[in-house]
Amino acid sequence: MDRTIRRGRTRTWPRWHRSLWYHGAFYLQTWRASVISTFLFPLLYLASMGLGVGHLVSAHTGLVEGRSYLRFVAPGLLAITAMNLGESESMWPVLGAVKWVRTYHAAVATPLEPEDIVLGKLAWVGVRLFFTGVVLTITIAFFGALNSWWALTLPLLAVLIGLAFAAPLMAFASTRESDASFTSIYRFLIIPMFLFSATFYPMSQYPGYLRPVVQLMPLYHGVALARSAAFGHAEVGSMVLHLTVLGGMLFLGLRSAKKNLRRRLAS
Amino acid sequence: MTSDSLLSARGLVKQFGNFRAVDGIDVSIERGESFGFLGPNGAGKTSTMRMISAVSQPTAGEIRIFGLNPVSHGPEIRARLGVVPQEDTLELELSVMNNLLMFGRYFDIPRKVIRQRATELLEFAQLSDRADDKCDNLSGGMKRRLTIARSLLNQPELLILDEPTTGLDPQARHLLWDRLYRLKRDGVTLIITTHYMDEAEQLCDRLVVMDQGRIVAEGAPRALIEQYSTREVLELRFGAEGQEPYVDRISEYAERVEVLPDRLLLYVHDGDEVLRAVHATGATPESALVRRSSLEDVFLRLTGRTLVD
Amino acid sequence: MRIFPELHFGSRRSLRILERNVVIYRTQWLMLVSGFFEPLFYLLSLGIGLNHLVGSLSAGDRLVTYAMFVAPGMLATSAMNGAVIDALFNTFFKLKVAHTYDAVLATPLDVNDIALGEVWWALVRGSIYATSFLTCMIILGDAGSPWVLLCLPGAILTSFAFASVGLAACTWLRSWQDFDTVALIQLPIFLFSATFFPITLYPGWLQGLVRCSPLYQSAALLRGFSLGQIGPSSAVHIIYLVVMGLIGLVVASHRFRRILTP
Missing domain, CATH: 3.30.70.980 (YebC, transcriptional regulation domain)
Incomplete structure (x- = not known):
């Protein structure tokens, strides 16, 4: 008798799922504007960059790496969108939760551990990334810019790319006292990556000595992965490299996020 | 309404939509007096304070502060007032000293004069050793004392305090009361709202009891107690x-x-x-x-x- | 007979609000300095990549590189973004979170002084950013004529127009979540104001719509200055932006009064 009761109460879900539900439930109250932006922004970007600038490019250069400019640029936009979602969810919201609103302090007053909060939060960002990835993939297909079944992996790549940024930035944000440094992160990390990760033009445009510098940018690996998936051809060696870089960022970021949040909430 | 009153109001009304926060009150406050508005939360004290500090306009009735109409002479009146709002509105990013330096500039006081007054006021508020600390790092009681110091920068003839000790621990309250006594002794006219009866008894020469936007009694604290209890x-x-x-x-x-x-x-x-x-x-x-x-x-x-x- | 309603735009005291913001931002000077790098990165990225892919464009009576075409539009965009973001985020914070203005209203300053003071501040910030942007533009050879110096007042005018409207808009925001809605308005303006490609690429019916966009007005004005193509249309752009700014300021003052002194 005793045993059955206890078995009945055994949790089949890990504890962090509560943190995930919390973030989901919170989102449900405020979803409207962000759902529209999830659908609309990639569409607008593709229309503006792909069609508008694409028109200029095809008039002058013709094809880029054997493709129309729209096709070339579309997977890169997916990678950028994933990075932006991951980054925006893990800087101000996390600082707010440990400093201003102190929701994480409230959460650790329950049976949740700091590690559960990190996992729940990142799982939630992952969920959003996945659905954003699905919407984007459909949008890109709608513009006729996909030509491989590998494109079906694009939503998963969006999750990987987004979390590769979200985890380390969450680790960073949970140690901050003010948002002053976030501006520098934007200016010196996010924006340069956005501009220089061979997103809007191919790597071949860079002079040889700059190419290794571009390869140092995490977003470049995300863009390269997304492009390979969309076009369905890749070299195994470089795929392994791209996946290792992003996976490594996620792994290390996750580890230090858990550690930093525990330290922050204990003080 | 006597003509030499520092502040007088007649038939003061403040209406928000269908809600009448202040429902026709008359008060007259003399120079050097320490005057209280006592009442529970929601009695209309803060709305009254905002009208008599020349910030919000009455829906009906009239006010004279220093003999001036706040609707037409707001800036002139506010230049001679000190206000301690219910919630501290300090610049948390700035140091204690810089908070004072900056606030003084709103009154067009020359920087040199502000610095001199600020040094004295920090002494008065027992914050001299915290002058260079960031405001964010002060305790609740310290922030409150800094807000009071700030309100004295323009050497006001009238100091208006809205719930000055709400949220403070007993020790911090007593320290604050002591500082307010000193101001009173120096001849500053004080207007205080509070829902703490001990505070009103301690600080006020005369007070009105407010309930649901109206004044239900007026007099000196002891006299009111004798009359009604x-x-x-x-x-x-x-x-x-x-x-x-x-x-x-x-x-x-x-x-x-x-x-x-x-x-x-x-x-x-x-x-x-x-x-x-x-x-x-x-x-x-x-x-x-x-x-x-x-x-x-x-x-x-x-x-x-x-x-x- | 008075045709216009009596307008109050704040007094000399509004400069105290500017002073306050300068004091606050003095602690964050690094942020202002680092702002120099943002246009540099954008212009470099264009110069390295898209310049070659897009080649030359005809603008008016001359052929220009893509970077020369885009740079003034990006200056306009950065003036818009800087003004709107500061007006929205920082003013929202001061208005509804920190209640900074409640303290200010206990001093001789008036509500109009606050609104006007925030606009002064937007102009100061705008001119700092515009100066660094123009410097980058000139160094990288993306300026098409000596008239490019007029872009500085042009960018400041852009800051004025957008900061005033941003101040007014911020009074309607209820919580941080409403900022998503702001992005919803800002992004289409950003992408479809003929900043990245000439307006002639749009189908005819859409061109009229694009011309209504304030960013188009600003980008066209600044492009005209940068390429030395100044004409009657420049005057139209200027009037558009001035009127937009004045309306924004009046609405902002009115809304501030309703919120701060109910």
Whole structure:
């Protein structure tokens, strides 16, 4: 008798799922504007960059790496969108939760551990990334810019790319006292990556000595992965490299996020 | 309305939509006086404060501050006022000293003069050793004292304090009261709102009791207590069997009885004597307390409700 | 006879609000300095990549590189973004979170002084950013004529127009979540104001719509200055932006009064 009761109460879900539900439930109250932006922004970007600038490019250069400019640029936009979602969810919201609103302090007053909060939060960002990835993939297909079944992996790549940024930035944000440094992160990390990760033009445009510098940018690996998936051809060696870089960022970021949040909430 | 009043208001009304926050009040405050608005949260005190500090316009009625109309002479009046709002609105990113330096500039005071006054005021607020600390790092009581120091930068003739000690611990409250005494002694006119009766008794020469946007009584604290209450109050608490069985039996010994959910208040001249009489009836209160009447009792008498719910 | 309603735009005291913001931002000077790098990165990225892919464009009576075409549009965009973001985020914070203005209203300053003071501040910030942007533009050879110096007042005018409207808009925001809605308005303006490609690429019916966009007005004005193509249309752009700014300021003052002194 005793045993059955206890078995009945055994949790089949890990504890962090509560943190995930919390973030989901919170989102449900405020979803409207962000759902529209999830659908609309990639569409607008593709229309503006792909069609508008694409028109200029095809008039002058013709094809880029054997493709129309729209096709070339579309997977890169997916990678950028994933990075932006991951980054925006893990800087101000996390600082707010440990400093201003102190929701994480409230959460650790329950049976949740700091590690559960990190996992729940990142799982939630992952969920959003996945659905954003699905919407984007459909949008890109709608513009006729996909030509491989590998494109079906694009939503998963969006999750990987987004979390590769979200985890380390969450680790960073949970140690901050003010948002002053976030501006520098934007200016010196996010924006340069956005501009220089061979997103809007191919790597071949860079002079040889700059190419290794571009390869140092995490977003470049995300863009390269997304492009390979969309076009369905890749070299195994470089795929392994791209996946290792992003996976490594996620792994290390996750580890230090858990550690930093525990330290922050204990003080 | 006397012409030499520092501040006078007649028929003051503030309406928000269908809600009448202030419902026709008259007050007149003399120079050098320390005047209180006592009432529970939502009585209309803060709305009144905002009107008499020349920030919000009355829906009806008129105010004269320093003989000037705040609707047409807002900036001139505010230049001579000091205001301590209910919530501290300090610049948390700046140091204590810089908060004062910056605020003084709003009054067009030259920087050199501000610095000199700020140094004195920090001394007064017992914050001299924190002058270079970031405001964010101050305790609640320190922030409150800094806000008071800030409100004195323009050497105001009238200082308006909205709930000055709400949220402070007892020690911080006493320190603050001490500083306000000194200002009073130096001749600064004070207007204070509070829902703490002890604060009103301590600080105010004269006060009005507000309830639901109206003034229900006016006078000096002691005079109000004498007028509306008895000398002493006997508080009785009964155990599990409740107080109902005893109310009738006991009430003949008191001038007046208030039945609160958790206790009986007996308004009497001599508490100890009445307590003996209560025991003699066979009633066995779990606890009994004899105390002097306070403004709380006045408020209870006038409105049938307690000040702090 | 008075045709216009009596307008109050704040007094000399509004400069105290500017002073306050300068003091606050003095602690964050690094942020202002680092702002120099943002246009540099954008212009470099264009110069390295898209310049070659897009080649030359005809603008008016001359052929220009893509970077020369886009740079003034990006200056306009950065003036818009800077003004709107500061007006929205920082003013929202001061208005509804920190209640900074409640303290200010206990001083001789008036509500109009606050609104006007925030606009002064937007102009100061705008001119700092515009100066660094123009410097980058000139160094990288993306300026098409000496008239490019007029882009500085042009960018400041852009800051004025957008900051005033941003101040007014911020009074309607209820919580941080409403900022998503702001992005919803800002992004289409950003992408479809003929900043990245000439307006002639749009179908005819859409061109009229694009011309209504304030960012188009600003980008066209600044492009005209940068390429030395100044004409009657420049005057139209200027009038558009001035009127937009004045309307924004009046609405902002009115809304501030309703919120701060109910």
